[in-house]
Amino acid sequence: MLRKLEDWRKDFRYLLIVIALPIVLLIVNVSCSSSYFSSYASMRVLAGRLFNEGLALYSDFFLLESPIGICSFSFLVKLLDAFALAASTLNTAIGGSLSWLNFLFLPSFAIPTTAVVFAMVGLALAMPAILSSGSALATSLRSALPAYVGAYFLAILSCGFDLGDSQSFLLAVLLLWLPIRLLRYEEIRFAKPIAMLAGGFVSLSIFCDPTAVLVYGLLEVFLLADAAWKSKVPVTSVRVLRFLRQSFLTAEFVGFLLTALGCWLYLGSLPAVSKELYWDVVLPIQIMQFQSGHPAIYGPQSCPDRLDVIVWFLISALVVIWQRRFSTDYLPASILMIGMGGMMQYILQNEGLSRSLQLTIFSSFAIFLICGYRGLCLFIERTRDLNWPLHFEKVFFVLLVWLLSVYLNFCLNLDRQALRAQYQRDIEHGAQSLENILLSRTKVGDKVAVIADFPGAAYPLLLCHDRKVATRLLSFRCLSLLQVGSEQGTLSPRLRDFRAKLLLDLKDDLEDPACRLCLVNESISLPILEKAQILNNVSQFTYLSKEKAERVRFVSAGNRQPHEYFGHNFDFAVYAP
Amino acid sequence: MSHSNSYEFWFRFRRFSLWVFVCCLFFLFFGQALFFFTYPLLTYADQALYLYCGRLILEGGLPYIDVFDWNPPLVMYLAMIPVLAAKVLQAIFSNSELLRYSFPFLSSLSLEILSFNLLTLACGCYSALLSMFLFYRYKGAVSLWLRMPMLFLFGFYFCGQNYSFGEREHLHFGLILPLLVLRLLRLHGKNISSQHSLAAALPASLTLLFKPQFLLAYCAFEVILSLQEFRPQSLQSQQAEVSESQPKAQLKSQPESQPKAQLKSQPESQFKSQLKSLLGKLALFVPLRLRFYRQPEIYCLLVMVLGYLGWFFFLFPADARTCYLQEILPMYDSAYGFSRRAFLLLFRADSLILQSVSISFAGLFLGLVLSRRSVFAAALTAFLAVSLVNYFYGNQVWLYRLVPCEGAAFLVLGEAFYLYGVSVSRRSRGRLMALSLVYMLFAAFFCAQSFAYAVNARKLDCSAPLDEVGGRVLGLSGRKDTVLWLGTGISPGFPAILQCGLRPGSRYAYSVLAQVNHAMSISPANRAHFEPLFRKMLAQYKSYILEKKPRLIVLQTNPMQAFLKQGEIDLTAFGYREAEVYGEYSFFVLK
Known part of the structure; x- marks a missing residue:
């Protein structure tokens, strides 16, 4: 049904073309923001700096974040502070004429979605393994890869580049994790280091945001149900055990365990007061957030803007159900599970913030793009005797992603203009x-x-x-x-x-x-x-x-x-x- | 898949893509309607004045006598339609609890501006749908499908106007498209029913009567269509067409009956034969031309012109006609010089002008390039060129005057897409389908973009209906108070008076003292001619202020204060106090 692609290098070039414009828009937009930081990133930068100064977590400074998140961020801050300092020193030395140096380095703070880079490197490493396999899943993944990565960039474009929070980190990890998990599900062999790295990131994301368990859990439940559905055998304890053995006696699970162990040891090495405060205070307060009726807790329906995200997600769910009627490919359905997990997180976190919906937005975009691309390929395949232009489906897909990114950018700028108008009115008053x-x-x-x-x-x-x-x-x-x-x-x-x-x-x-x-x-x-x-x-x-x-x-x-x-x-x- | 299945697929796809385009067009107009519901009081200078004139006429007033304006009366009478529509809407609102509950904001406002904007939008929608219908009915689905980018560009440009929305130029451009399409179909020899011709020609003819310049531009369009018929290949083709209908023996006997040797030897007879052949060609051409012009749409246009002139000279109230012909028209040329600007400013007075002029020139260039390949492109280029000449000849930096040029440039671009589509369609159906998908993608993109903008309009607050002067007028006056606007232009004072539901304090919705003063300054003869009028206007102002005692007087300090001094009008002595000053405007309130 789908046309075979010649080699993965061509695919990779195609992938780069797809995401080229969204990346440019992302950089331009981050740079246009004069203070360079998003709010969550800035709080973490502050916490990271205090942590690097040797202050005790929770007792010398207090915030509602997990210690692993703060520690990993402090490491990034240590790393990037050196660059920022070098840029600043260089800039001062030459009379401040190169202020754009700060401009270049400061946004990097806002990107613990530097994790994105990890994910991209991971995907690039995983590519040969994915492409060398001749299975149906590998073909499906290969053809869906541009849509999959494109959807990621569109999702962060639509969320206003709030890249500094745990949710965007989770999304970046999932981007890497999903193909690897699905390949393992199909029992396709691939490099162990990549699997261990991915498992490690999964563990880290759970330690940073425990509600991430929901997303991973939902994905596993779906795969279990899918396996049962395929074999037409009811889910029994034996089957579950077999599934668990297949899933967990793996390199990625080893990576997961090793990282979890490392995190656990790290938590153990924290000062006693920090440990005590984390377990007795931070976690209970975070749980309080789920049920509080405080005015600061805005609730999942606080903003009508969120409603369109939910509606689009429901439509994408219908698309997936419709697609399952024709195809046994479960990639869109597994992406839907990610979106559903994100939606559950959003409802649980009870804040009504757009950042909490990143997974859902990604899921909707990915489903529409993947199903749309496949629909187009099918359409062209069925009417091949009408002589379609060569590689039209790719050209069309690139156009679609670019126009979508321009549109999202336009909407974001509309919001900025609205903000500016509101600000102007406030100043006038x-x-x-x-x-x-x-x-x-x-x-x-x-x-x-x-x-x-x-x-x-x-x-x-x-x-x-x-x-x-x-x-x-x-x-x-x-x-x-x-x-x-x-x-x-x-x-x-x-x-x-x-x-x-x-x-x-x-x-x-x-x-x-x-x-x-x-x-x-x-x-x-x-x-x-x-x-x-x-x-x-x-x-x-x-x-x-x-x-x-x-x-x-x-x-x-x-x-x-x-x-x-x-x-x-x-x-x-x-x-x- | 077999060939027959593919073709079936192709037909289904074509129908589907047409529906997508129609939906995009619909959303484009719907988005703009939503924008107007967001801003039910959004209007600009001229549009506000016409609406006021329409209301006044409905209340029994007379144009020119009860309200001063430079323009011919047609637009004032047409402005009665939105006022009437607003009255109907208001009646519906007052009788329906549900509507009042659903739209409390609208039910408390005067709906004249909203209905004017919505009716203007409906004109554009009607035009686009009728053009689509004409293409579909007379050229078939493929032709319509190839023309869809042009129609979409038309809709996009029509809806995208803000300052010019509802201006005469905008209405003219909006309603003339079906007539242009109709004439193109006639050129292609299509037999079009009289009802369809009238549906296209009637609104277009009305708008052509707004200004003589519009008629000029349309004539240029027609001339280029006619000249196309003079081209040798087209004449040959016409001869061939004619020859098909005539007995072949007759036609063959005419050129071949004379021996060639005789013609060469006798120069006189050669001249005669050339003359004969030319006359023969003319004899063929004239009936064809006459057939081209003896059509319902041309008759409709002629009838409308004659009817308008007849109505103006025989039925229009005599006082108003005398006032227009004897007082306003003689003043027009000299007084309008007040708003003339330097030639360079016509190109780039501000970014909007620069953008429109650039688009117009780009369209002109593109049209010239395409004119060898498409007669419609050539005719549109002529239309554009004459409209552009009108703009430069008018010598005023008013954005709305560029609407026909810019709109024609968009149509030329649409024609370019059409030609590209035709060339692609010759290669393969697959390519055509690919092109259609790309068109659909872009249509959906622009549609979504304009829709997002319309939805976010209130949040952006970029086109707030009341400007700074309007806000102050609202603040300093009560409901249904009388406000006198003493400024050189209609804006910013007059639209605010209409928007706030106030009443203008005099016959002059805006002051023309500056214009008359300019006319006086041109020559001593002019001074002698216009000074009595100037004095009369000042005296009228004085009596208005003393008798009607408007609640608020908004004064544009420069140059109006000097004029008031000449007329011995001292506002403070007449019982007014200066309540506020904003920029060059002073706000005088009755003590």
Whole structure:
């Protein structure tokens, strides 16, 4: 049915052509953002730097992230900081005329989706193994590869390049993992190092974001069901055991176990206080997020923009069901499982953020592209006697991916324009930009406290202008969650103690004379501080006084990512010496 | 798959692709309609004035007497249609609880602007659908399919207008396409029914009467179509066509009856024979030409022209006609010089002008290249060239005047796609299907892009209906107050008056004092001629202010303040205080 391709080198060139324009657009868009960091990436960069300075995790600085994620990010920060420092030094040495050097290096922070590079290298290494096999799956994978990788780039384009979070890391790992898992399912042999590497990444992604288990689990359940369906034998314990043996007595499982062991050992090597805080505080707070009714928890249907993603995903599911009627190929269905896993994560995480839907978006794109491409190939094959132009299906596919990427880029720019318009209206109505306040009232190296539910949104500016974070608490969402728990009386004694300690630490941080500026989010964080009587203390400080209830916008002329603009959530009250 | 199956597939595919194109066109128009529902008060200078004129006429007012304008009256009377439609809509809204509940925003507004915009959009939609129908009915599905890029480009350009949306040029371009298609079909010798001809010609003829320049451009189109018939090969083909209908013996006997030797030896007789043959050709050509022009659409056009002239001279209210012919028209040429601009500015006054002029010239160039291969491209090029000449001759940097040129450039591009499609179709059906898929992809892309833009319009707030002056007018006046706009242009003051549901404070929806003053400055004779009129206008303003006491007066400081001084109009002495100043505009409120 599908035409055989001559050799894999040609395929690879074709793959590069498919993703060339999306990559260019991605780079241009990341570069267009003047602060270079996305909010989540910036919080991790901050945490990574503090970690590299030797501060104890969770006790000297606190955020709701897994220790493995922070550790791996700190490694990236250590690596990339050297480049950034070199670029900055070189730039200073030649009189600052090469400011584009910073421009080049800084975005690399926003890419722990440097993991993307790993995935790409992994795919490139896996290519010969995939292509040398003559099985139906190998043919299916080979023909779907451009669509598969193209869908990945389209997904991150549509998510506004928020590449710094665990979800994008998970997506990049899945990109590598899925073909390898499917090849193993078909019992096709391939290089063990690649399998071990992939298994290692899977383990790492689970340690970074435990809800990733859902995605991997769903994929395994689907494969088990598929095996049962194919053999027409009911799923028995013997069959399950056989499936497990086939799946897990493998090189990738060894890689998975080794990495998990390494992670476990690393967790064990953490200071006792960090370990204790992780198990007793961080994990329970993260679980609280799933059920909290706090205003900061926006819920899965918080934004109508998410609705179209869900609708498209459901349509793609229908396409997969329709495709299964004609073909035994289960690649689209397994991609659908990834999307479904992503959807479950989105609902569980309960934040209503577009980043949580990355897997679902990828899944929809991949299904449409793969099924569309195959449909076109089939169409051309069936009407071959009408003399179609040579390689038309490829040309058409490249055009489709390019036009889609231009369209997504257009939509993203529309969002940016909207953001800029909103920002302009706010400024006209008396709001100030956070950037102006930072530049006018603080110097390089000064400490600044940003107390907001999403302080990460303000952190990119601190990083860009070399200001330090004054508070030990980096992620204030946990304070909001603890506050709700405290009001409802559902907090455990340990969490109650921790909340009291957090508030005391916050008070100490704000009393530090090195803190030159304090910005408090008025709608969510200010009431919490008032209830905890921290605010009264702040206003009594001799060096910090509330100037006036100024409306400060954290964005600078609308170049931040759209989803970070939550309107009311970023009205700050300014306290300054 | 067997050949017969493939062909069946091909037919099904063709039908499918036609449906895709139709859906794309529909979504293009639907997206724009959605945009107008998002901004039910979005209008611009001239459009607002016409709407006001239409409303005034419906209320029993007279054009030129009750409202001043430079233009012929047709557009004012046509503007009654959206006003009437708005009234019907409002009646429906007031009688339906469900609609009021569903669209609370719309039910509280005056719907004139919305209905004007939607009706303009409907004109474009009608034009595109009728052109499609004509191609399908008289040339077949393949021809329509090959022409679809052109129709899609038409829709894309028509919907993509913002400042020019609903201007006379825009309406003209929107409604003339079926007539152009019809004439092309006539050239191809198709027998078109009178109903179809009238459906295409009637709206087009109406828009051709908006301005004499439009008629000129259309005549250029017709001339090129006619000249095509003079070309030797076409004459030969026509002779062949004619010869098929006449007895062969008669035709053969005419050229071959004279011996060649005699012709060579006698120069006089040679001249005579050449003359004879030329006359013979003419004798063949004239009936053909007459047949080409003796068609319902041409009759319709002539009837409309004559009817319009007859209506204007015999039925149009005499006072208004006298005012237009004796007061406004003599002033037109000298006074309009006020808004003339340097030649260079006509090319690049701003980025929008530069873009439109560039597209027009690119279309002209492309049309010239294609004119050897396609008569339709040549005729469109002539249309474009004359429209471009009109723009430069008019010497005013108004974007809407470029709409016919730019639109024709898009049609020329569509013709280029058509020619490419024809050349591809000669090779293989597979190639044609491949091309169609690519066309569909691009159509879907542009459709999605414009749809996304329309949906995001409110979020972007890029075309907010009220500008800075409009916002202040709204802030300083109450509902149904009278507002006097003393500025040199219609915008920014007048559209705001209409949008906010206010009433203009005088016969002059915008002030023409600056234009009259300009006419006076040209020569002493002009001064002597126009000064009484200038004084009369000032006196009218004074009486308006003293008698009607408008709630708000918006004054464009330069040059209106100087004129008011000449007329001894002191707003503060008349009971007004300066409430606000924005840029060059002062806002005077009744104390």
